[in-house]
Amino acid sequence: MVTSSTRSVFMGPRLRRLRRDLGLTQADMAADLEISAPYVALLERNQRPVTADMLLRLARTYKIDLADLAGDRGADHTARMQSILKEPMFSDIDIPALEISDLAVSYPGMTEAFLRLYTAYREEQLALAERSAPAPAGAASNELSLDANDPVAEVRRFLAARRNNFSNLDDAAERIVQVPAGPNGLIERLRGRHDLQVRYLPPSVMLGSTRRLDLHRRQLLLEDSLDNASLNFQLAKQLAYLEMEDEIGAALQAGKFTSKSAELLARRALAAYAAGALIMPYSMFAKAVDARRYDLEALARQFGTSFEQTAHRVTTLQRPGLEKVPFFLIRVDPAGNISKLLDGAGFPFAKHGGACPLWSVHGVFRTPRQIVTQWLELPDGQQFFSIARTVTAGGGSFGAIRVERAIAIGCAAEHAGQLIYTRDGQRPRADEATPIGVACRVCHRPKCAARSALPIGRELLPDDFRTSSVPFGFSAD
DSSP states (O other), X not given: OOOTTSOOBOOHHHHHHHHHHTTOOHHHHHHHHTSOHHHHHHHHTTSSOBOHHHHHHHHHHHTOOHHHHHOSHHHHHHHHHHHHTTSGGGTTSOOOHHXXXXXXXXXXXXXXHHHHHHHHHHHHHHHHHHHHSOOOTTOOHHHHHHHHTOHHHHHHHHHHHTTTOOHHHHHXXXXXXXXXXXXXXXXXXXXXXXXXXXXXXXXXXXXXOSEEEETTTTEEEEETTOOHHHHHHHHHHHHHHXXXXXXXXXXXXXXXXXXXXXXXXHHHHHHHHHHHHHHSOHHHHHHHHHHHTTOHHHHHHHHTOOHHHHHHHHTTOOOTTSOOOOOEEEEEOTTOOEXXXXXXXXXXXXXXXXXXXXXXXXXXXXXXXXXXXXXXEOTTSOEEEEEEEEEEEEOSSTTOOEEEEEEEEEEEGGGGGGSGGGSOTTSOOGGGOEEOOSOGGGOOOSSOTTOOSOOTTOOBOOOSSOOOSSSSOBOOO
């Protein structure tokens, strides 16, 4: 509610945009508001502030929501600008916070243009990094071309450029649910808002689907062997497709995808993001991670989610102005195949070949469902803290196929103190970090017994008179 004590604001560009959207001249608006046309011109040039009384007059006259007119878009733009301007490339430019705020509030169009340019720059930077990455020995040119046009890699760049955060989806989700509704609440919304009945059917009837929308019969069909977390997620995902289509479309439009497959994969990823936002609303979840110190299992119990759903959600908490610990996430199978990759913490994942076998994410299959923590140190000295655990997909009935995978999330060492997993003094310490590499072909550690390939640019030492204790002995200099 705006009162007479509310401070005046300068909102010239927003007022000008409102007038043009309504198809009015300055004289028309002046007559509607019972002020002079020159005064409207002064307001639009930010030479006069818009008072609380004028805001109320605008809202009443044009039947618009006061929050939409005076809303916090400027604050959102300010937070995003401040986050971006922390980048090293801007470190030699002294930009006072007041200037950033003035730009975001007074010139929202220019601010939005800058934000779009920066996002496009980040996408191109990530694509260039992948094209410049060392290729595996013996890779043919057509293989490299296929890799460059890989829709999965393209979507990963799309997500990474935005730090895996889509504030418009979080905002829309919080408008739909203020607190986690659970399956019953989602079912009731589907029934009340969309006239959809939820039915549970056996796998033999679902014919390979876990969720199917039958609009002809106004039914949402779900496989009856889904666990509670999976059921909740599928309900939320369908609701996201039904009620957040505009927001998903807007986020999708910002990506410049080179293939239909990449666009469809990105759409699927955004729908999954929206589902997570419905189940774990940003504001409530962000408070919970602080209170629980990122205890993933405790958070999963609180929100009725799986370990993987919870781990995925913590990687998305980079809303400008409300950022939490930046995490990366990787999901691998026992053969080392990567099926999910989210990088919000600057971890240099391998572009070709498998990850380092010394990383505990590959060893947790020996201790299923147990969390294993590990400090990691890269060859350049960077340190990260990793949390790994196995997760199970499928199953639900006798004979149904189960897939075991391992999830690892991690953060840079400077953030690890905020995690509950570093509180126990018996756990490995930062000074006992495991020395790992990004991948054997680009790792030049000479004394690694787990090495599976010779580093690029190094010559193998002869073993005529001496056999090395490592698989590939090479000169350290």
